Amino acid sequence: MEWTDFTSLTREQMLPIWDFYCKDPFDVLGIHPLETDRGIKTAIRTYQPQARFVRGESIDGEIEFDFVKLGDTGFFEAILDIEFKPFFYNLVIKQDDGNEYKLTDPYAFQPVLSEFDRHLIATGTHYELYRKLGANLVEHQGFKGVQFAVWAPNAKAVSVVGSFNSWDGRRHQMRMLGSSGIWEIFIPNLGEGELYRFEVHGADGNLHVKVDPLAKLSEVRPATASITTHLDGYEWGDDLYMKTHWATKVFGSPMNIYEVHAGSWRRDPANPDRFLNWDELSERLIPYLKEMGYTHVEFLPLAEHPLDESWGYQVTGYYSPTSRYGTPDQFRHFVDLCHQAEIGVILDWVPAHFPKDAHALGRFDGTACYEHADPRQGEHPHWGT
Numbered sequence: 001m002e003w004t005d006f007t008s009l010t011r012e013q014m015l016p017i018w019d020f021y022c023k024d025p026f027d028v029l030g031i032h033p034l035e036t037d038r039g040i041k042t043a044i045r046t047y048q049p050q051a052r053f054v055r056g057e058s059i060d061g062e063i064e065f066d067f068v069k070l071g072d073t074g075f076f077e078a079i080l081d082i083e084f085k086p087f088f089y090n091l092v093i094k095q096d097d098g099n100e101y102k103l104t105d106p107y108a109f110q111p112v113l114s115e116f117d118r119h120l121i122a123t124g125t126h127y128e129l130y131r132k133l134g135a136n137l138v139e140h141q142g143f144k145g146v147q148f149a150v151w152a153p154n155a156k157a158v159s160v161v162g163s164f165n166s167w168d169g170r171r172h173q174m175r176m177l178g179s180s181g182i183w184e185i186f187i188p189n190l191g192e193g194e195l196y197r198f199e200v201h202g203a204d205g206n207l208h209v210k211v212d213p214l215a216k217l218s219e220v221r222p223a224t225a226s227i228t229t230h231l232d233g234y235e236w237g238d239d240l241y242m243k244t245h246w247a248t249k250v251f252g253s254p255m256n257i258y259e260v261h262a263g264s265w266r267r268d269p270a271n272p273d274r275f276l277n278w279d280e281l282s283e284r285l286i287p288y289l290k291e292m293g294y295t296h297v298e299f300l301p302l303a304e305h306p307l308d309e310s311w312g313y314q315v316t317g318y319y320s321p322t323s324r325y326g327t328p329d330q331f332r333h334f335v336d337l338c339h340q341a342e343i344g345v346i347l348d349w350v351p352a353h354f355p356k357d358a359h360a361l362g363r364f365d366g367t368a369c370y371e372h373a374d375p376r377q378g379e380h381p382h383w384g385t
Helices: 011-018 115-122 239-248 278-291 328-340
Strands: 030-036 039-047 051-058 064-066 075-080 089-095 100-104 134-140 143-151 157-162 182-188 195-201 207-210 257-260 271-275 296-299 317-321 344-347
Touching (some): 064 075, 143 195, 239 328, 278 328, 328 344
Parallel strands (some): 257 296
Antiparallel strands (some): 030 039, 039 075, 143 182
16 A cells, blocks of 8 residues: 655644644544545554554454654644545554554544434433443443543533553543533443543643543442443343332331441451451341331432541442442342342432542532532531531
8 A cells, every 4th residue: 555654634633642732633643535636545543652653454354554753743644645435443562662453443433422412411311321331331323342431511621531542641532522521432442340430621731530430330449440330231130120119018008228338347256357248148138128017218319429437428439339239230130139138229429519639529620610619608517528
């Protein structure tokens, strides 16, 4: 495949990406038509400031090409002498330290979120928001991967960082979808178990490294990263309860509710500092509830939180069952077993306040995105949250 060393990029195009104020890096990076005196050709651009050399290959292996390194800018460009037609391709990247790896370029993909999704989110009527924002395992344009999306309406730029890019905020800069305030990127070939955070370049001029507000799983404290995980796949066994008890016995029958904090109800006698996990709690707590005649168990907040002593009342991840007691599937299984034992499960939910920890929701995009702008109006009088 022939290619030239002609450079189509300008400094004006590079600067917003360098300095983190680009709201649509896809407009510069990825695969684009390029008008030349020989017709509309194909330009492919990537920003890999950690790389010494980059070459490319189409997914089907039929096209191979080298990139030209544009000085010390971190940008690489390949101009192919073929008529423009979008295709997917891999980047083979050799770093300065000699490490070499391959990735499918995320900047070759269209957005995952549709305009209708954005409309529903903007009007507050998207009832499956957790499937659209945060980190979601999806198949998009024929590739399996992870779609990252976060609402940060006043940010200058947002990147997703994680173990998959050496926590380097330059390498996966996201795009804002129109004026929605939603930033998104689809990274192909990522799966479960990836640690990640969002780097938010705020309206206040500061860099804020934040956990995902819609994370489905988080690291065990004191670690704070969000973790990619699945939503579907658990096989429930509570059909009888859902079809009968829920429909017929919630109203008009006696209720006896046992309120409990999962972390302190009982501990491991051999290691009192260790919390019981959901499997262990199901073996101990459910028989106790049945023996004592309870119809429901009500848990103090189970959403992710940084401080044990808060008992869950200072939340950092409203969609993330705290990892103190196990995985989301273990929690699903506990609820499933409660239902099979005809015990309803009530979860305390505390949206009123969250901690000021730097990784949490406060001043998320450099402004009071989720909280009252005036701390005299928004703060809890005793906890300073």
